[in-house]
Amino acid sequence: MKQxxxxxxxxxxxxxxxxxxxxxxxxxxxxxxxxxINQESKIQGRSVYICKxxxxxxxxxxxxxxxxxxxxxxxxxxxxxxxxxxxx
Ligand SMILES: [Zn+2]
Numbered sequence: 001m002k003q004x005x006x007x008x009x010x011x012x013x014x015x016x017x018x019x020x021x022x023x024x025x026x027x028x029x030x031x032x033x034x035x036x037i038n039q040e041s042k043i044q045g046r047s048v049y050i051c052k053x054x055x056x057x058x059x060x061x062x063x064x065x066x067x068x069x070x071x072x073x074x075x076x077x078x079x080x081x082x083x084x085x086x087x088x
Contacts (some may be wrong), residue, residue, distance in 0.1 A: 009049040013056040024057070024085065026078065035078045037085075041042040057086050 007020045027038035027047040036043055050056050063080055 007085050011051045011056055012048040013050055013059050016051070018049075020049070022052055024052050024082075025049055037078070037081055052085070056074065057082055061086075 008017050009023055009025075010017050011019050011023060016036045025038045025041070025047055026035055026049075027043045028035045029043045030045045038047065050060050061079060
């Protein structure tokens, strides 16, 4: 296995393999059940990665993919955070 492989993750939306730094990591915290943007891997839990672009983020929000991936009901906080990322 190549050493740089551990930095590559698959986008949950477009299925492209990208560098971790090009993806947004969302993690559902085991303890609180809350989903948060977890870029520095501070939270332990189930994670999904989504491209840092308006296409994949927009799809994730529209299709309620985030909810289904992480098995959560609409979490308005995380949605707002993602929408803010889209604007920037
Ligand atoms: Zn993507």
